[in-house]
Structure formats: structure tokens, C-alpha cells
Amino acid sequence: MTGTSSAPLIRLSDVSRTFPAASRRGAPVHALDQVDLDVAEGEVLGVVGYSGAGKSTLLRLVNALDRPTSGTVTVAGREVSSLSERALREVRRDIGMIFQQFNLFSSRTVWGNIAYPLQVAGVPREQHRARISELLHFVGLADKAHTHVEQLSGGQKQRVGIARALATNPRILLADEPTSALDPQTTSEVLALLRRVNEELGLTVVLITHEMEVVRSLAHRVAVMEAGRVVELGDTYDVFASPQHPATQRFVSTLVEKGPPPRALERLRERHPGRMVTLSFRDEHASPADVFAAFIERSVAFELVHGGVEDVRGRTFGHLTLTLTGDDAAVAGALAHVATLAEVTEPPARTGKEAS
Amino acid sequence: MERLIELDSLFLEAALETLYIVAITLGIGGTGGLLLGTLLYTTRAGGITPNRVVHVGLNLVVNFFRPIPFVIFIAAAQPLARLVVGIGIGNRAIIFALSLAATFGISRIVEQNLVSVDPGVIEASRAMGAGRLRTILTVLLPEALGPLVLGYTFVLVAIVDMTAIAGVVGGGGLGAFALTYGYRQFDPVVTWAAVLVIIAFVQLVQFGGNRLARRAMRR
Numbered sequence: 001m002t003g004t005s006s007a008p009l010i011r012l013s014d015v016s017r018t019f020p021a022a023s024r025r026g027a028p029v030h031a032l033d034q035v036d037l038d039v040a041e042g043e044v045l046g047v048v049g050y051s052g053a054g055k056s057t058l059l060r061l062v063n064a065l066d067r068p069t070s071g072t073v074t075v076a077g078r079e080v081s082s083l084s085e086r087a088l089r090e091v092r093r094d095i096g097m098i099f100q101q102f103n104l105f106s107s108r109t110v111w112g113n114i115a116y117p118l119q120v121a122g123v124p125r126e127q128h129r130a131r132i133s134e135l136l137h138f139v140g141l142a143d144k145a146h147t148h149v150e151q152l153s154g155g156q157k158q159r160v161g162i163a164r165a166l167a168t169n170p171r172i173l174l175a176d177e178p179t180s181a182l183d184p185q186t187t188s189e190v191l192a193l194l195r196r197v198n199e200e201l202g203l204t205v206v207l208i209t210h211e212m213e214v215v216r217s218l219a220h221r222v223a224v225m226e227a228g229r230v231v232e233l234g235d236t237y238d239v240f241a242s243p244q245h246p247a248t249q250r251f252v253s254t255l256v257e258k259g260p261p262p263r264a265l266e267r268l269r270e271r272h273p274g275r276m277v278t279l280s281f282r283d284e285h286a287s288p289a290d291v292f293a294a295f296i297e298r299s300v301a302f303e304l305v306h307g308g309v310e311d312v313r314g315r316t317f318g319h320l321t322l323t324l325t326g327d328d329a330a331v332a333g334a335l336a337h338v339a340t341l342a343e344v345t346e347p348p349a350r351t352g353k354e355a356s
Numbered sequence: 357m358e359r360l361i362e363l364d365s366l367f368l369e370a371a372l373e374t375l376y377i378v379a380i381t382l383g384i385g386g387t388g389g390l391l392l393g394t395l396l397y398t399t400r401a402g403g404i405t406p407n408r409v410v411h412v413g414l415n416l417v418v419n420f421f422r423p424i425p426f427v428i429f430i431a432a433a434q435p436l437a438r439l440v441v442g443i444g445i446g447n448r449a450i451i452f453a454l455s456l457a458a459t460f461g462i463s464r465i466v467e468q469n470l471v472s473v474d475p476g477v478i479e480a481s482r483a484m485g486a487g488r489l490r491t492i493l494t495v496l497l498p499e500a501l502g503p504l505v506l507g508y509t510f511v512l513v514a515i516v517d518m519t520a521i522a523g524v525v526g527g528g529g530l531g532a533f534a535l536t537y538g539y540r541q542f543d544p545v546v547t548w549a550a551v552l553v554i555i556a557f558v559q560l561v562q563f564g565g566n567r568l569a570r571r572a573m574r575r
Binding site for chain 2 (some may be wrong): 108150
């Protein structure tokens, strides 16, 4: 997805943002610390991190709601970090934004909310009707045009937020935890809508979230943030299949565990004798079937005790934990062969006593 | 009771005078308070137009005037009234003093109501490319409209209360009427007649204000 030939649509170069200390004795907060990040046109970049990692600050630099303390932010070739507030108005019409708490105007109807960016952009009034009903149809709220926003459900509010953000035909959509206030069912509806925003309308999306499910279903690439830095950046598949940084591993483990968690490990060992190994598969590796065949060929009995296979954007990976029983030499030989087919790790042995 | 009938035309005149003083005060003080209160809100740190010097300055001015009891304020403002409206006594002077006091009082009420507006909608408006003035006029004030109406209703009742002191500098209205013809002439019927009209007026204002606020908030 990352077009290396053309210039990125959004570029953060060596960006830091320091907030002054809240109190006289407090320390200044380094919300962003020398961040470099490119976003290519048409891609969905998921930015993941715990609260306070700096992801909200990062998002607000893109439409210059906030300015970096040092470094530059460039959007479509314009350095937004140094533009005047007046010049920014024009740039912001090209950047839609949606919010965790929706931030709809309660003083206006659904129609009025979507009309607002059109009014701001100076779109002639006679063009509003066609544009607004087009947007309402796109987000599936054609029957709610004249409803007041407080009568809508959370999912409907976010749809209005999306319609409002799209009104002026922006190239970029900034999504600030767009599903964090929604239940799982509504979340998947909103995610499906955001996917259409990217795929059908071609918008570049920067999405910040702490929910890995959101990233998995939407993002082409993932940036993981911790303490103001981007600690890992890669294709969503790679990040899920082989997370490198501890923070990334923690996030991925909320959806996919590499091996049994320590407490389960104890119980599994008691119930399943034999040598325990975790095999990690990626789609460019051999499939689990090949591995099983290798064990059978060498007369090694195996039992699947933990794990599963996951799908990320149509590509699969998985972590399977097996216990192997048989002749020690045969097991060792089989594992040596299997290591050429998949990544083999052995869960840590019990502390204090030997495995029986 | 007979005395009240005798005073009939004076009574009506006093009631109309009260309405007149209240209406003009609400017009001037309401506008001034809205401007001042909005400035207090927008200039605060992290506001729409943050400006420490202006914010601190306005705060000092408002805090300087607000604690002065109104009956003293009327007397204290007399020289200023002569300067601005040309006379230190009568309805013009009282309207001047009332408008000034109302401006400062209302500014705090406006500020408080604007603070309660979700900063998220202001951010959304900025993110859509709206300028500061547009954000204030088309997002901030409409979002606060319901509470503002209630706040203004409260102020209106307070102004009716304050007009009763108008007699101190020779102003008219129901307060002066009740004091002159009721209290000083030992005629409780006249006093209570004025009180009842004021109560009826306040009830009407509060009822109307509540209805308007409910419509603005759609609750």
C-alpha cells in the first residue's frame, strides 16, 4: 500500500510536542518525541497505543488543531505546521475528522450538522440538498434527516459524524477512537462504513484506537506508540503475525496469544505429558498440515493443546502449541525438520522443578 | 382599598415604568453581558482566542464591580451617570446604573454557561475550517442557548428586584410607588398591591423563560 515512488500524502518529520508543566512543580509532558511518520495516499494507517501514548496529539497535528514544538508536518505538499490559522481553514476542508464522542452539534438536526461544513466552505445553498441527501444515503440514514441528534443511537451519531466529515469531499479522514464509545455490534457496522470510505471514496484514513480488532479489520499499516514515540511500524499482517516490540506484543496478545498464558501452562503440563512446543505459522511458511505430516512420518505423537489460526486482511497466521511424545531422538529430529517449516519456540519450563 | 382606586393612574404608570426600565436594562445589559461574558470565555487559557492580559483585566473589572451592593452602586455611579447620560437622577440615571450592574452580572452567567459547552464541538467546528468568529456565533452560542435563556430569565427577575431601589435617586416604577404611597403613608394595601403586581410579573417571566429554554434544549 505504501507507494514509495510518489511523495506521501502526510509526512511527519522529526516531530516533537511538549506540553508545559501543568503545575509549577510538575515536569513538562513530552507527548510526542521525535516522531517520523509517512502516510501514503489511499492507505489506512492505524495508530495504536495506551492513553497518554501521544496518539491523539499526533492526530491533531495533521489538521493543525495543535502545532508541534519542533519538526514539521506536511499534508499534500503544504507544511501545515507553519501555516496561519486563516490559511489552515482551506487546508482543513480537505481533512475530515470524526471523534470518539461524535461531537455533533446538539443545536442542529442531522441535516443541519451535515450542512455546517458546507456553509463553512461557502458551498451555494442550492447545492446543499443534493449533497446532503447523497451523504445520508451513503451512511444509511436517509430517514433521519430532520431528527435531532440526541434522539439518535451511538452508532447513528457516528454515522452522522462520518457524513459531516465527508461533506466537503476531503482527501483525508482523521478518526479519533471512532468506535471506542460503541458496542461490538455497532462497532463492526461503523468499521464497515469506514472501510467503504477508504475503498469506495478513496480517502486516506488515519485512525487512532486502542482496540486491536479495529486495527485488524481496517488498517493497512499499523504504528504502535509508547511514551510519545512510534515503537513499531509495519504492515498490519506483519505486526499481528510477528510483533517485535513488547508494547506491540501486549496489544496483539489481546486478540491473539502466542502461547498459553503462564497460569494455563501449569495446568496444561500436568494434563499433557511430553515436550511442549509452540509453532508459529505465517502464510509464506508451510501450513500446519505439512508440520503434522512431518511428525507422523517420524512416529512422533502430537496433541494440540492451545492456539488457533487467525486471519488478517485475507492472510492467515497462527500459533499452535503442541505436546510431543515419542522417542527423544525422534522428537528432536522431527523438531529440527519442523524448524525449517515454522517458527518453533518452547514455552518456559516450570520454575523450581524439572518437567516430568 | 379606596386609596388604591384613587391612585389608579399612578399605579398603572408605575407598573409601566418598571416594565420600561427592565426592558431597556435587559437590552443594554444583556448585550453588554453577552459580549463581556463571551470575551471572558474565549480569552481564557486554552480558549478560542486565548489572551491572558485581556482575560485577567476583564476578570479584575468584573470582580471590582460585582460585589458592590446595588443601592450603594447607584449613588457611587452618579458622577459617571452625569457624564454618560447627562443626569444623575431619575429614570435615565437608574437605567444607566442598572445596565452597568447587569452587564457585569450577566457576563458571569454567560461565561458559566459557555464553559459548560462541550469543547469537542468547538474542536469539531475548527476541524471543519470554521473561523473563530463563526465558531462563536454559529456553534458556541447556539449550543449554550438553553442554559443562556434560563440564565437571562434569572437575570430578568433580578433586574425587576433591583428596579425597586430606583426611588433612591428619584426614579419611578413599582418599587418607588410602594415606598412612597404604601410604606411612608402607612397603607399596607397599596404596598401589597405593588408587591402582587411584581410577583405576577416575575411568575410570567419565569414561566415564559422556562418554556423558551425547554424549546431550545428540546427536552
